[in-house]
Each structure stands twice: as structure tokens, then as C-alpha cells.
Amino acid sequence: MDNLKKIAPYWLLLFTIGFGWFILAPLVPGLIKTFGITLPSAILLISVYGFAMIVLGLLAGWISAKFTVKAALYSAAAITFVGLLGRALSQTYAELLAFQLLAAIAYPLAMAPVGTVSESLFKKKSHTIIGMSVGVLFLGMAAGAMIGPSIFAAFGLSGAFDITVLLSVVALACILRGIKDYPVNYKGKSLKGTFKVGMLRNWYVGAAIAMASVMFGSIASTMLILNKLPFGTAIADAGLFGGLAFLGSAVGAMLLPTLFERYGKIRAGLIATSLLSFVFIFITARYLSFNPIVPLLALSYFLLGMFGNAYWSMAMASTVEYVDDPAKAGFATSMYSVATNIGVAVLPIFLGPLFTTKPHFAIGIVSAIEFVAFLLSFTLFVKVARGRKRG
Numbered sequence: 001m002d003n004l005k006k007i008a009p010y011w012l013l014l015f016t017i018g019f020g021w022f023i024l025a026p027l028v029p030g031l032i033k034t035f036g037i038t039l040p041s042a043i044l045l046i047s048v049y050g051f052a053m054i055v056l057g058l059l060a061g062w063i064s065a066k067f068t069v070k071a072a073l074y075s076a077a078a079i080t081f082v083g084l085l086g087r088a089l090s091q092t093y094a095e096l097l098a099f100q101l102l103a104a105i106a107y108p109l110a111m112a113p114v115g116t117v118s119e120s121l122f123k124k125k126s127h128t129i130i131g132m133s134v135g136v137l138f139l140g141m142a143a144g145a146m147i148g149p150s151i152f153a154a155f156g157l158s159g160a161f162d163i164t165v166l167l168s169v170v171a172l173a174c175i176l177r178g179i180k181d182y183p184v185n186y187k188g189k190s191l192k193g194t195f196k197v198g199m200l201r202n203w204y205v206g207a208a209i210a211m212a213s214v215m216f217g218s219i220a221s222t223m224l225i226l227n228k229l230p231f232g233t234a235i236a237d238a239g240l241f242g243g244l245a246f247l248g249s250a251v252g253a254m255l256l257p258t259l260f261e262r263y264g265k266i267r268a269g270l271i272a273t274s275l276l277s278f279v280f281i282f283i284t285a286r287y288l289s290f291n292p293i294v295p296l297l298a299l300s301y302f303l304l305g306m307f308g309n310a311y312w313s314m315a316m317a318s319t320v321e322y323v324d325d326p327a328k329a330g331f332a333t334s335m336y337s338v339a340t341n342i343g344v345a346v347l348p349i350f351l352g353p354l355f356t357t358k359p360h361f362a363i364g365i366v367s368a369i370e371f372v373a374f375l376l377s378f379t380l381f382v383k384v385a386r387g388r389k390r391g
Contacts, residue, residue, distance in 0.1 A: 007129070009171070009178030010117060011136040013077055013110055016171040018140025020084050020103060020164040021049050022246070023148040026239055030157045035093040045100050052104035053111070053341040060112035061334025069113040069330070070182050076109035077175040081168040088161035111137070111337055115320045115329030117182075127257040127266060130320075130333070131313040135254030138309060142246035145239070194331045196322040201376050205274075205315040206336055207343025208373040209308045212281045212366065213249070215348035216288065216301070217242045219355055223288045226356060237294055241301040248305030256310035257317065266314070266382040273311035274377035278370045280304040285366050289359035311377070312340075321381040 024031065028042045063072050083103025090096040118129035151160045221238035225231060252273075260269030280303045287297055319332040354362035 006178065006181060007117065009174035010073060010110075011133065012174050013073065013080070013171045014133060014137040015140035015143075016164075016167045017076075017080060017107055017110055018137045018142075019144040019167060020080065020140075021046070021107070021144065022141040023144035023151070023160055023164060025145050025242065026148045027152055027157060027160060030152055034157050035096060037093050041093065045097065048097075048101050049104040049107050050341045050344055052101070053108045053337055054345060056105060056108045057112065057334050057338035057341070058331075060108035061331040063109070063112070068182070069116050070179055072109050072113050073175055073179055073182075076106040077168075077172040079103065079109065080106040081165070081172045084161070084164045084168045088158065088165050108334070108337070112334045113330045114316075115331075115333035118317070118320070118329070125261060127261040127314055127317040130317040131253045131257030131310065134309065134313040134316070135250045135252070138246050138253060138305075139250035142243055142250055145246055146243040149239075194323055194328045195335065198381065199319055199322055199332070199335065201379055202315045202319050202336055203339035205373045205376055205380070206312055206340035207347070208369050209277060209312045209315075210340045211343045211347040211351075212277075212284075212370060213245060213305060213308055214344045215352050215366075216281075216284050216304070217245055218348060219352045220288065223355060224292055227290075227292050229292070237297075240298060244298055244302040245305035248302035249309035250305075252306035252308070252310035253313040256306075257314050260314070270311065270314055270318075270377040270380055270382070271374075273307045273314065274374040276307040277304065277311050278367075278374045280307060281370045282363070282367050285355075285363045289355055289363060311373075315380060318380045318382065 024042075024046050028039070031037065031042045031045065032039065060072060063075075080103055083099050083101075083106065086099030087096060087103060090099055114130055114133050118125070118133070148160060151163055155162070220241050221234050224234035224237055229237070256269065256273060260266050280300050284297065284300045284304055287293055287300065316333055316336050319336045320329045323329055323332050351362060351365060354365070
């Protein structure tokens with residue numbers, strides 16, 4: 001119970017980051033109108049979080065190991081507050097982008113220590129704690145995407161920004177009070193030997209799953225319009241699909257790894273979630289490309305998020321098992337996050353447009369990528385009896 005109280009401020013910070021990040025997604029028209037910008041400029045405000053992880057992920061992992069977890073989390077909470085406050089006060093797009101970039105820096109700083117936090121506070125529950133942590137981030141993203149339009153309708157764009165600032169104040173206060181007892185005995189340890197060749201399997205899984213989630217969220221409205229749905233209906237349905245995918249991601253990451261770890265079925269969990277991820281990614285690709293059935297796609301997006309992110313978070317937790325102490329665990333999960341975001345940044349750019357021009361070909365490529373990710377579920381490291389590891 002004491003350790004749960006210790007980790008609660010960390011989870012609140014992750015929720016705040018996710019909420020502040022994706023509340024912008026449904027507010028893109030408001031951003032365009034208020035700041036007089038183009039659609040790509042508005043989307044850039046959202047995508048900078050992913051680029052921040054690519055550029056700063058390894059540095060954030062190094063900071064959490066060399067200067068303690070508390071240093072990384074204090075910095076993340078303070079940067080989140082300053083970035084979101086500056087965003088709310090911005091008068092021009094240049095100011096808005098600058099403060100959005102600042103707020104985005106908190107994302108890798110907050111995610112980097114997740115392996116160390118799980119290993120130091122919950123030594124035997126790494127899958128559960130990492131899954132819960134990732135799930136809370138996605139829960140914040142889902143809440144921002146789904147609640148954002150209502151806040152915007154009631155209070156305008158400035159009101160939506162102000163809500164995120166208030167949440168960041170609470171998160172900062174809780175971090176300052178709540179993580180004083182976080183362990184510091186991992187400070188300054190050498191990170192030599194953290195990387196293992198076997199981690200490449202985990203990295204492939206992370207990139208493949210995250211790529212599919214981001215790509216299908218990005219092309220949903222375009223594909224629905226190409227399939228003759230009215231413009232307004234297509235936009236609304238695409239927003240629903242995105243919110244359900246994030247909500248499913250939160251549920252899957254928070255619930256499924258916990259259940260599989262509790263009953264000692266991590267290997268079975270990896271195989272089951274990877275297989276179901278493959279199935280629902282294929283269904284989503286098929287029905288988004290041809291004769292879209294909106295209720296089926298809504299369910300498919302939710303289940304894609306649920307099983308996909310459960311598999312993603314368990315693959316992240318598996319990287320912790322390659323290292324021999326919690327100081328290296330945070331750096332291991334940072335490397336995983338960086339590899340995942342590289343996949344997100346690169347693959348959808350090439351595969352997404354293929355769905356509009358050569359859908360059969362695109363479905364085949366995506367299915368092949370995800371099928372390999374399913375096969376790799378049989379090879380990822382899991383803990384077995386007597387403390388040994390099996391790859």
C-alpha cells in the first residue's frame with residue numbers, strides 16, 4: 001500500500017502529460033482559426049511529442065540513471081507546468097510552438113524512469129507496473145481527445161488550455177510532495193552493457209504495434225471520405241475511432257499485463273495479445289479500406305488498442321529482464337521507447353498513403369509486419385521458475 005501511494009504522483013504526472021498532449025487533437029480546427037495556420041502546422045503541434053522522445057529519449061534515460069529518478073521526475077513535472085502555462089498565454093503560433101516543444105520535453109523525462117521505478121518499488125511486478133504506467137498515459141490521451149471538444153464548446157480554446165495548466169499545477173504539487181522517498185541508491189551507476197542484441201526483437205514489436213495504431217488513427221477520416229461517407233460524418237467517426245483506440249490502449253495496458261503476471265502466464269499473455277493484435281489490425285485494415293462498417297470499425301479500433309498496447313507494454317517490460325539492476329532498467333525502457341517512436345515517425349509516412357492508392361498491397365504489407373510481431377512473441381524473454389530467464 002505504501003508503494004502504491006508513492007507511485008500515485010508519478011501516474012498523475014503521466015496522465016497530465018497525456019491529457020495535455022492529445023487534448024489538441026480534436027481542437028485542430030480551433031487552432032487553425034485562432035492562430036491563422038495551416039493543417040500541417042496544427043498537426044505539428046501534436047507530433048512534436050513523438051519527435052521529443054526520439055531526440056531526447058536516451059538522454060532522459062541517462063539522466064534518470066546518473067542523477068536519480070527523482071531528478072528526472074522533478075524536471076518533467078516542472079517543465080510540464082511551464083510549457084503548458086506558456087502555451088495558454090501564447091499570442092502567436094511561434095510562441096505556441098515553442099512552448100509546446102518545451103512541454104513535449106517532459107514526455108521522455110517522465111517515461112524514461114518507468115523501468116527503474118517498477119524494479120525499485122515493485123521488484124516482482126514489472127509487467128504490472130509498467131503496464132499500469134503506460135495505461136495511465138494512454139488514459140490521459142483518451143480523456144484529452146474525448147473531453148476536449150466539450151471543454152472547447154463551453155470555454156473555447158483558451159479554456160481548454162487553462163484546464164491543462166490547472167492539472168499540471170496539481171501534478172507538480174503531488175510530485176514535489178510524493179516522491180521524496182524514491183530510492184536514490186541507483187544514482188551514478190554505469191550503464192555499460194545495458195544493450196543486448198536480443199532487445200532488437202522487443203524493439204521490432206514496439207515499432208510494429210505503435211506504427212499500426214498511429215497510422216490507422218491518422219488515415220481514418222481520409223479513408224472514410226474515399227469510401228463515400230459525408231465529410232462531417234467521416235470526421236466525427238474518425239474522432240470516435242481515435243478516442244476508442246486510446247481508451248482501449250489504456251484498458252489493455254492497465255488490466256491485461258496485471259492479470260497475466262498475477263497468474264504467472266506472461267508467455268501465454270504475450271502470445272495471446274500478439275495474436276489478437278494481429279487479428280484486429282487486419283480487420284481494421286480490411287474494413288477501413290473497403291466497405292467500412294462503422295460499428296465494426298469502432299469495436300475493432302478499441303480492441304486493436306486494447307490488445308496492441310497490452311502487447312506493447314509487456315514487450316517493454318520484457319526489456320527490463322535483460323539487465324541486472326534497476327539503474328539500467330530505466331535506460332533499457334528508454335531505448336525501447338526511442339525505437340518505437342522511430343517506427344511511428346517513419347513507417348506511417350510510407351504505408352499510410354498506400355491505403356489510398358493500393359489498398360490491397362498496403363493490407364498485405366501491414367499484415368506481414370504484424371504477423372512477424374506475432375511470431376516474435378514466442379521468443380521474448382520472460383521470467384521462469386527458480387529465477388532463470390528464457391528467451
